[in-house]
Amino acid sequence: MKSYLEAELTNMLQTLETFVNQDSGSYDKEDIDEYGIMIKNAFESIGMIEEEHESLNRGNHRYFSFPEATPSILLLLHMDTVFKSGTVKERPFRIEGDVAYGPGVVDMKGSHVSSLYAIKALIEEGSSDVLQHVGILFTSDEEIGATSSKELIQSYAKDKRAVLVMEPARKDGSFVTARRGGGRFTMDVQGKAAHAGINPEEGRSAIEELAHKTIALHQLSNLEAGISVNVGVIEGGSTVNTVAEHARAFIDVRISTLEQGPQMTEAIEALSEQSELEGTKVMVSGDLTRPPMERTEKTEELFQLIQQTGEQIGVQVTEVATGGSSDASFTSVMDVATIDGMGPVGGGAHSSDEYLEIPSLVERTHLLAATIKQLSNSRVETV
Template sequence: MDVRKKELEMLRLLERLVNTDSGSYDKVGIDQLANILKPYFTELGYSIETKEQDVYGNHLVIQHPKVSDPEILIVAHMDTVFEKGTASLRPFSVKGSKAFGPGVIDMKASLVSLIYALKDLKNQRNKALQHVKIILNSDEEIGSPSSRRIIEEEAKKGIRYALIMEPARKDGSLVTERRGNGHYVMEIQGKAAHSGIEPEKGRSAIQELALKIVKLHALNDYEHGISVNVGMIEGGDAVNTISAHAIGHIDVRVSTLEQIEELEHKIEEVCSTSDVIGTKIDLSGDISRPPMIKNQQISALFEIVQQVGKEIGIEIKDTKTGGGSDASFTAALGIPTIDGLGPVGGNAHSEKEYLDIPSLLERTRLLSKLIMRLTNEENQSANSFIAKTS
């Protein structure tokens, strides 16, 4: 098939995915997206196990029936950060060499790239197609609360390499290092009173929250990669009322495994006693994603990716980022992991989110060739429909 026709075919599937709302809390939308994707994997010969969820969208575990212990785990997520109805307000569009729409780069273009990389392997009758296990989860954008266990359980079943389909950075770099992250909720109960008539009878939950924010932000140690940020607050019923209730949402980032326990202890210590007498604090949450640390195994895997890229005319660089992803789970298990293997784009989680269209075929070819290399099923079949992009 002509390369341009293949690109248009991929863009048509991408349009369908982008125009299907699949926010993390939109179970109906995510399950609808999963039903769009399932036939593509079935056509490739895979068996699909649906992990039913009550609150979140269902997760899919996809594997070829001919291989009981695949060597490669590929993880991609179906959820986005956008509210239901966003797709109808900002549907898929193409302007020049860029495509736009909610979730277009994070990470619906990656879902398309994954499908077509596997199609390429099937077209070449390459046995590497059988040596991958795929997890499509529905809650990555909110920390993978229900899919983490599934990812870790499947990763422990003889997996040698983990490939994570987050988008490549704007400059095309892959990700070999991430900070760990977590989320806490600090809920404060005070006592309401009229601020003009009898303020002395009140116990301000907002005041307590403000004092705790100062102490929590004092835990920041940017030099060593530790950040604590109370990024969202709630509280108060009226301007003339001493507030009886307040909530602070805390984002936490760490750079090493050793920092996790120490920082968790410090946060708990800050919230263990009230500064405003008569208020009570309830702290919930944890550091749910460990850091992805670039060790010798990850460096060695990245060198293989670079070699494959060089062979097909792509210069591959790597970077580290403070954002979290499911790569942290596989890396923490000691499995060589590479992240950012999706197409190139930027401005994720915003109205300006975009995909660089030329990278769609480019990164699909990279993924296809990488799977072949890692499974020792490399060949130079002329049947590949993904031509060199150089």
């Protein structure tokens, strides 16, 4: 398989260029659906059939499998990027030496190419029996919480032998076997407006109250336990000479265990039950949207299988836990064997410097194809 992929590297890079040079920002349904058609054409060209799942406000989700297949392995990918429409025109795909650049090049359009060519490599090898085990799901809203795709992900993951999440590998090539979960909350404070010079005593500053709450929120963090709370954005007030009538905070919460979720939700909601500044009112909305991906026995078993597969083809396989979240959380919480970070190696995700290391495209695609083949002949416990 490796020799086939090495010979196909130029075509892989041309495909990557085509994919990267199509905008597919999370909030731009038209762009994502146009990109989805490109994905559809690519996978249908190798004999897979599509099940399209329409989404009213987000891009349509797409699932691919071979005719009459009974997939036991799910490849999980997302089509959306964090970049708004028009970004590609400003800085299109480019190659400098052994590095490819462009919006979404590693998070995760490189993985789209890797998934496509892993299947092509298995076809080239004549592994038709293996291909009957594979299903591939592309979602459109991973970067914004997967609100329209969570249930779909879990429906396709149910009873699967393994879920391979195609997020990019870490910079050192490591796979991800644990991720923190998290969510977003909004805290609104209602105060009372007054003139800051004439009658400030009659006002009740929402900003002052929110300042107290911001400190209290940050004190909920417990880094040793893997809990972090961050007030990332604050807004409020109307004019500099007016006691602020309203203020709002946007809060990011990260947790490491499933049990921490209700505890943190309760703690944040408790802060709204009383005010430090008399005459103000505090309201909280939001929730934890992703459970943590905890390292389970099934995760360990799947990782060991991939590690052994890597040894057989000369690819070193290591693991790491990360604070970021992904759709892997939705499948691992079902007790389905899940490994994340199966994609190519790169860095700078979500930035103008996002890059993919070109040599890793062949290496990780080879490992993906070999892992699929090994899984189709091995047993990893199902739910």
